[in-house]
Structures are given as C-alpha cells and as structure tokens.
Amino acid sequence: MQISKGEILQSLFGTQDQDYHMKLRRTVSGAFSMSSLVQYEPRVNDTVRVFLARTEELYAAPGKSCNFILWLQYFAFDVITEITYSRRVGFVDNCEDVDGIIAWLNKIFDYQAPVGQMPWLDKLFVKNPIMTLASKYGLIDNSSGTAKFSRARMAERLSGRYKKDSMDLLTMFLKAQKENPTFFDDGRLLTMTTSIALAGSDTTAISLAAVFYYLLINPECYEKLNREIDESIATGLISDASGIITWTDAQKLPYLHACIQETFRIHPAIAMILERLVPPQGMEIAGEFIPGGTVVGCSPWVMHRQPEIFGEDVDIWRPERWMGNSDEDERRIKKMNMVMFQFGGGSRTCLGKHIALLEMYKLVPSFLRRFEVN
Numbered sequence: 001m002q003i004s005k006g007e008i009l010q011s012l013f014g015t016q017d018q019d020y021h022m023k024l025r026r027t028v029s030g031a032f033s034m035s036s037l038v039q040y041e042p043r044v045n046d047t048v049r050v051f052l053a054r055t056e057e058l059y060a061a062p063g064k065s066c067n068f069i070l071w072l073q074y075f076a077f078d079v080i081t082e083i084t085y086s087r088r089v090g091f092v093d094n095c096e097d098v099d100g101i102i103a104w105l106n107k108i109f110d111y112q113a114p115v116g117q118m119p120w121l122d123k124l125f126v127k128n129p130i131m132t133l134a135s136k137y138g139l140i141d142n143s144s145g146t147a148k149f150s151r152a153r154m155a156e157r158l159s160g161r162y163k164k165d166s167m168d169l170l171t172m173f174l175k176a177q178k179e180n181p182t183f184f185d186d187g188r189l190l191t192m193t194t195s196i197a198l199a200g201s202d203t204t205a206i207s208l209a210a211v212f213y214y215l216l217i218n219p220e221c222y223e224k225l226n227r228e229i230d231e232s233i234a235t236g237l238i239s240d241a242s243g244i245i246t247w248t249d250a251q252k253l254p255y256l257h258a259c260i261q262e263t264f265r266i267h268p269a270i271a272m273i274l275e276r277l278v279p280p281q282g283m284e285i286a287g288e289f290i291p292g293g294t295v296v297g298c299s300p301w302v303m304h305r306q307p308e309i310f311g312e313d314v315d316i317w318r319p320e321r322w323m324g325n326s327d328e329d330e331r332r333i334k335k336m337n338m339v340m341f342q343f344g345g346g347s348r349t350c351l352g353k354h355i356a357l358l359e360m361y362k363l364v365p366s367f368l369r370r371f372e373v374n
C-alpha cells in the first residue's frame with residue numbers, strides 16, 4: 001500500500017478486507033465502464049497525436065535511435081494524466097520524466113518484489129511507526145512518489161488554473177464523492193488517483209513495448225499486420241483520415257487483435273503470482289483442502305504456457321494461434337480466452353482494462369501507419 005503524509009492508503013490492490021474492497025470498487029467502477037470509455041477517447045487521441053508528432057521531430061531520421069521503452073512509458077503516463085486530470089503533464093511534450101516519477105517507480109518495484117514476499121520488512125523500512133508519526137507531524141515526508149505526484153496533479157486541477165473542457169476520471173470520482181461523502185472521503189479519493197498512477201502506466205507501457213518487440217523480431221508478422229492496416233484503409237473498411245485509428249475501427253482488424261492477444265499471452269505485464277488469501281474456514285482448491293490464512297495464487301506467466309490449452313509451441317510468439325473461423329478454431333480460441341490472465345480475474349480483475357486496451361488498439365496501428373520501425 002502507498003503512503004501519504006504518514007497515512008497508509010488502503011487501496012484496492014492491497015486491502016485484505018473484502019467488504020471494504022467491494023464497497024470501494026462499487027463506488028468507483030462507473031468511471032471505468034465501457035460507456036465512460038467513449039468519453040475518454042478524445043483525450044487519448046490528443047496524446048497519440050502529440051506522441052506521433054514528437055516521435056517524428058525527435059527520432060524519425062536516419063541514424064537516430066530512441067529508447068522506445070522509456071518513450072512508451074512517457075506516452076502511457078501522459079495518457080493517464082490526460083484521462084485522470086484532463087491535462088497532459090508533459091512527459092511527451094518535453095521528453096522528460098515529470099517529477100522523476102518513472103525513476104521512482106523503477107526503484108519502488110525493485111523494493112516491492114523482495115519486500116512483497118516478506119511484508120514485515122516494510123514495517124521496518126517504510127511503514128515504520130516512528131517515521132509514520134514524524135511524517136504525520138510534518139517532520140519528514142515519507143509519502144510514496146505516486147502519492148506526491150497525484151497530490152500535485154489534483155491540486156493543479158482543482159485550483160482551476162487550467163481549462164477543463166471534458167469528462168475525466170477525477171470528475172467521475174468527485175461525482176461519486178458527492179453521492180457517498182462519508183465513505184469516499186478525500187483520503188480514499190487520493191487512494192484511487194494514486195493507484196491509477198501506480199497501476200496504469202508501467203503495465204500499459206510494458207505491454208506496448210512487448211507488442212513492438214515481437215513484431216520486430218518476427219518481420220513476416222510485422223509485414224502481415226501492415227498489410228492488414230493498409231488494405232483495410234484502401235478498401236474503406238477503416239479510416240485514418242485524422243492520422244489516428246479509432247477504437248471502433250481497430251476492432252475490425254483481426255490480425256491486430258491476434259498480435260496484441262498473443263503478446264499478452266507470452267509477456268503478461270505482471271509476472272508475479274496474483275495473491276489471494278484463503279478465508280478463515282479454509283477451502284478446497286483443485287481437490288485439496290487448503291487451511292484458512294494460506295496465501296495462494298496463480299502466475300499469468302505459468303497459466304499462459306499450458307501446452308494443453310495453447311498448443312505445444314507455447315514458448316513461441318505466434319499470433320496465428322488466435323485466428324481461424326471453423327467451429328473447431330472457435331472452440332480452441334474460446335478455451336484460450338478463458339485461461340488468459342494478464343488482467344487477473346474474479347472480483348479483483350483489473351479495473352483499467354478497457355482504458356489500457358483503448359490505448360493499445362489505437363497506438364499500435366496509428367504508429368505503424370506513420371513510421372517504419374527498425
């Protein structure tokens with residue numbers, strides 16, 4: 001859990017309190033629904049447009065190279081700030097890591113990987129009662145980088161210093177707060193914006209980088225995808241009149257879907273086990289009784305490499321496994337879809353899934369249409 005001025009932010013990811021989780025998730029879920037997505041698309045378009053233009057200015061010349069993973073992180077962060085606060089804070093415009101948040105995230109993930117397995121260490125290093133108290137009284141500030149970042153963005157947005165002319169996540173959260181002020185207080189609202197900064201950028205950037213990586217090392221697939229996009233535009237199936245492929249048009253590109261889905265399969269952004277706690281009375285899982293309090297879970301990397309579901313060539317990136325129209329193909333693809341776990345599953349499944357897909361399905365074809373990547 002992240003921390004702000006000595007207060008531990010009980011987030012959706014971190015809480016073990018099921019009732020609290022359910023209540024918080026229900027309070028904010030409207031902001032992440034498919035119907036809200038339509039309202040965010042123009043915000044994503046703005047960032048895609050700037051991203052393409054800046055790529056051209058900075059990197060599209062012979063001999064120039066680009067740290068593409070970092071560049072995609074800048075893109076993903078700007079989309080998240082656009083969608084949350086109606087304002088791109090300038091990762092892409094200024095080509096910089098605003099407030100050093102990406103550097104901070106890299107550090108914190110290195111910390112979280114081992115400490116997440118030995119959580120008591122966190123009480124010593126970060127959530128230490130002395131540091132927490134000192135932070136509450138303003139003697140030190142042990143706030144998480146994401147909490148500082150989100151506090152600053154919220155202050156900018158609520159100060160009215162810049163014009164906000166569209167729907168954003170913060171508007172939706174403020175609406176939810178009006179309806180439920182006691183439960184969804186300022187602390188919980190900050191918890192949500194902080195969670196989004198933590199959850200929404202790195203995951204999307206990793207997935208985007210992986211799509212481009214696999215396309216580049218599989219030139220025949222790269223060609224095939226380009227052909228699909230070009231032919232769909234030539235036949236009028238989709239349009240790129242604005243230079244950006246719309247979400248609706250991207251749904252008409254089956255090979256694009258296959259490439260993205262295959263990337264999610266072979267390189268899910270979250271590689272750890274997605275943990276769950278067995279309830280106190282214990283439960284039977286896969287034919288075995290597991291005592292209450294046991295931490296159990298699945299790793300997407302393991303689930304996505306089951307030969308009996310995905311075929312013997314599970315270690316190979318092959319988008320064609322997601323193609324086919326026969327009844328048998330449809331049965332096979334349905335079975336694979338049911339096992340896909342890149343966004344987790346059940347009551348804790350990723351809330352930002354639709355936003356992430358919106359970004360990916362727009363950026364990949366729009367980028368390939370404009371540039372040749374090598």
Ligand code: HEM
Pocket residue numbers: 012013025195196199200201203204207268269270274275341342343344345346347348349350351352353355356
């Ligand atoms: C490709 C990009 C993304 C991937 C692969 C991803 C993956 C995940 C995974 C694996 C979980 C845990 C699910 C579980 O335990 O079953 C999760 C949770 C979550 N994600 Fe994402 N995510 C992505 C993008 C986003 C974005 C863009 C946002 C916000 C705009 C977001 C917000 C969240 C939130 C709030 C949760 C906690 C849900 C809960 O516990 O109720 N994610 N995500």
